[in-house]
Amino acid sequence: MELKNESQIVLIVDDNPINLEVLSEALTRAGLQVAVALDGESAIEQVQYHLPALILLDVMMPGIDGFETCRRLKANPLTNEIPIIFMTALSETESKVKGLSVGAVDYITKPFQQEEVLARVRVHLQLNYLNQKLEAQNILLQHFNESLEQKVQERTADLQQAQAQLIQQEKLSALGQLVAGVAHEINNPVNFIYGNFPPAKNYIRDLLDLIDLYQEHHSDPALEIQNKIEEIDLDFLRLDLPKLLNSMQLGSERIQEIVLSLRNFSRLDEAGFKKVDLHEGIENTLLILGHRLKAKSALSRIQITKDYGDLPGVTCLAGQLNQVFMNLLANAIDALEEALSEKRGPASPTIHICTSLIEENRIQIQITDNGSGIPAKVQQKVFDPFFTTKPIGKGTGLGLSISYQIIVEKHHGTIECHSMLGQGTKFVIEIPIEQVDLRSCTVLNKELLKI
Ligand SMILES: Nc1ncnc2c1ncn2[C@@H]1O[C@H](COP(=O)(O)OP(=O)(O)OP(=O)(O)O)[C@@H](O)[C@H]1O
Ligand SMILES: [Mg+2]
Structure with a gap:
C-alpha cells in the first residue's frame, strides 16, 4: 500500500531503549519519520509541539502507564484524533482489551515481528490519512451546502421582495390612476358649478332688486300677486336665498379642494x-x-x-x-x-x-x-x-x-x-x-x- 504522505511522523513511546532502537530502525528503513519518547508524560508534552500521525505506545512504563497516557491524549481535543497502537506482551489479553477500550485502534505484540509492525503501521497511517481527507471533504461539502442553502434563502427573500414590490406598485399605480381619473372627471363639472356662482348670485340680486322696485311703485298689487307673495313667503325667501347660495358655494369650494388633494396625492412623485x-x-x-x-x-x-x-x-x-x-x-x-x-x-x-x-x-x-x-x-x-x-x-x-x-x-x-x-x-x-x-x-x- 502506498503512503500518500511519507513526511508524517510516527512517535514511539517506550521506556526500553533497545525496543526503541529496533522499532526506529525498522520504520526509518521503511521510509517513515520517527520521533521517540521514554515515558508517557514526555510523550504528551512532545505531542503538543509536533502532532504525530501515529503513536506506538508501550503499556508498562515508569510514571504514568500507557493506558493513562492514552486516556489523556484522547481527552485533549488537539490530540484525540491521533491513532494509537499499543505494544503489549503476547500473554496480556486483558491489556489488549483494555487498550482498545481506552481508545487505541490496534495493538502489536512483543517480541516484535518487524513485518507485522510495519504492515499495521502502514494500514493505520493510510486509514488516518483517508479519514482526514474524508473529514476535509465533509467540511467542504457542509460549507457548500450551507452556502447553497443561504443562497436559496437569499434568492427566495429577494424574489418575495420583488414580488411584493410589484404587487404594491400595481396596486399603487391602479389606485393612482383611478384617483387621478376620478379627480379629473369631477374637476370639470365642479368648475362649472363653482365658476357660475358669482353671476348666479348677481342675477338673483338683480331679480330681488327688481321685485323691490315693483313693490315700491305698485304698493297695491292685484289679489293674485298678493296671494302668491303669501304662498311663497317672499320675506323669508329673500332672507334665505343668499344664505342658501353661500352654503352651496362653500360646498363646491370644498369639492374643489378635495379634487385638488386627490390630484396631488396621485401625482406627487412625478418629479x-x-x-x-x-x-x-x-x-x-x-x-x-x-x-x-x-x-x-x-x-x-x-x-x-x-x-x-x-x-x-x-x-x-x-x-x-x-x-x-x-x-x-x-x-x-x-x-x-x-x-x-x-x-x-x-x-x-x-x-x-x-x-x-x-x-x-x-x-x-x-x-x-x-x-x-x-x-x-x-x-x-x-x-x-x-x-x-x-x-x-x-x-x-x-x-x-x-x-x-x-x-x-x-x-x-x-x-x-x-x-x-x-x-x-x-x-x-x-x-x-x-x-x-x-x-x-x-x-x-x-x-x-x-x-
Ligand atoms: N395598528 C395596528 N394595530 C394592530 N395590528 C396591526 C397594526 N398595524 C399592523 N398590524 C398587524 O400587522 C399586520 C401586517 O400589516 P400590513 O399593513 O403589512 O398588512 P395588512 O394590513 O394585513 O394588509 P395590507 O397589505 O392590506 O396592508 C396586520 O395584519 C396586523 O396584524
Ligand atoms: Mg395594512
Missing part, C-alpha cells in the same frame, strides 16, 4: 425628490380615508387628534410617504374597528398623530391608536412581506413591508412598532430632512417607477 410640507401629505391622506373614519354609529366614530410640531420642509418622495401614512392610518383604523366589533373597544377610539423636529436634521412622526394591539410574537413579523392576520381578501400583508422599504431604503430613516395587546399600537417614523445622496435616490425612484 422625484421634492421639498414638501409633510403635514399637507398627512391631511390629504386623512381626507382620502375620511369615509372610513366616519363610522356607522356615532358612538364608534374614530377621533383624530393631532399634535403637529413646527416642521421645516422635508425633501422626500412625497407620494410614497403619503402611501406610508395611508398604510399606517388604514392599519390603525382596522385595529380600532376590530376592537370595537368585539365589544372590547376603547370608550373613545382615537388615532393620535404627532410630528416633531427631534434633531437639527431629523423629524419624527408618531401614529398611535388605542385599538386591539399586537401580540409580542406577531410584532416581530409585521414588517415581513405577505404577513397578515387579516382575513383573505381584506389584507395582503404588504402595507408595512412596503412602508419599511420606503422609509428605510429610500429615505434612510427608521420605522419602529411598539404595541401592547389590548392597549394599542404606536408606529414611530424618523427621517432626515435632507437626503445625502439625492442623485442615487432619484435613480432608484425612477427605476421603481419603471416597474
Whole structure:
C-alpha cells in the first residue's frame, strides 16, 4: 500500500531503549519519520509541539502507564484524533482489551515481528490519512451546502421582495390612476358649478332688486300677486336665498379642494425628490380615508387628534410617504374597528398623530391608536412581506413591508412598532430632512417607477 504522505511522523513511546532502537530502525528503513519518547508524560508534552500521525505506545512504563497516557491524549481535543497502537506482551489479553477500550485502534505484540509492525503501521497511517481527507471533504461539502442553502434563502427573500414590490406598485399605480381619473372627471363639472356662482348670485340680486322696485311703485298689487307673495313667503325667501347660495358655494369650494388633494396625492412623485410640507401629505391622506373614519354609529366614530410640531420642509418622495401614512392610518383604523366589533373597544377610539423636529436634521412622526394591539410574537413579523392576520381578501400583508422599504431604503430613516395587546399600537417614523445622496435616490425612484 502506498503512503500518500511519507513526511508524517510516527512517535514511539517506550521506556526500553533497545525496543526503541529496533522499532526506529525498522520504520526509518521503511521510509517513515520517527520521533521517540521514554515515558508517557514526555510523550504528551512532545505531542503538543509536533502532532504525530501515529503513536506506538508501550503499556508498562515508569510514571504514568500507557493506558493513562492514552486516556489523556484522547481527552485533549488537539490530540484525540491521533491513532494509537499499543505494544503489549503476547500473554496480556486483558491489556489488549483494555487498550482498545481506552481508545487505541490496534495493538502489536512483543517480541516484535518487524513485518507485522510495519504492515499495521502502514494500514493505520493510510486509514488516518483517508479519514482526514474524508473529514476535509465533509467540511467542504457542509460549507457548500450551507452556502447553497443561504443562497436559496437569499434568492427566495429577494424574489418575495420583488414580488411584493410589484404587487404594491400595481396596486399603487391602479389606485393612482383611478384617483387621478376620478379627480379629473369631477374637476370639470365642479368648475362649472363653482365658476357660475358669482353671476348666479348677481342675477338673483338683480331679480330681488327688481321685485323691490315693483313693490315700491305698485304698493297695491292685484289679489293674485298678493296671494302668491303669501304662498311663497317672499320675506323669508329673500332672507334665505343668499344664505342658501353661500352654503352651496362653500360646498363646491370644498369639492374643489378635495379634487385638488386627490390630484396631488396621485401625482406627487412625478418629479422625484421634492421639498414638501409633510403635514399637507398627512391631511390629504386623512381626507382620502375620511369615509372610513366616519363610522356607522356615532358612538364608534374614530377621533383624530393631532399634535403637529413646527416642521421645516422635508425633501422626500412625497407620494410614497403619503402611501406610508395611508398604510399606517388604514392599519390603525382596522385595529380600532376590530376592537370595537368585539365589544372590547376603547370608550373613545382615537388615532393620535404627532410630528416633531427631534434633531437639527431629523423629524419624527408618531401614529398611535388605542385599538386591539399586537401580540409580542406577531410584532416581530409585521414588517415581513405577505404577513397578515387579516382575513383573505381584506389584507395582503404588504402595507408595512412596503412602508419599511420606503422609509428605510429610500429615505434612510427608521420605522419602529411598539404595541401592547389590548392597549394599542404606536408606529414611530424618523427621517432626515435632507437626503445625502439625492442623485442615487432619484435613480432608484425612477427605476421603481419603471416597474
Ligand atoms: N395598528 C395596528 N394595530 C394592530 N395590528 C396591526 C397594526 N398595524 C399592523 N398590524 C398587524 O400587522 C399586520 C401586517 O400589516 P400590513 O399593513 O403589512 O398588512 P395588512 O394590513 O394585513 O394588509 P395590507 O397589505 O392590506 O396592508 C396586520 O395584519 C396586523 O396584524
Ligand atoms: Mg395594512
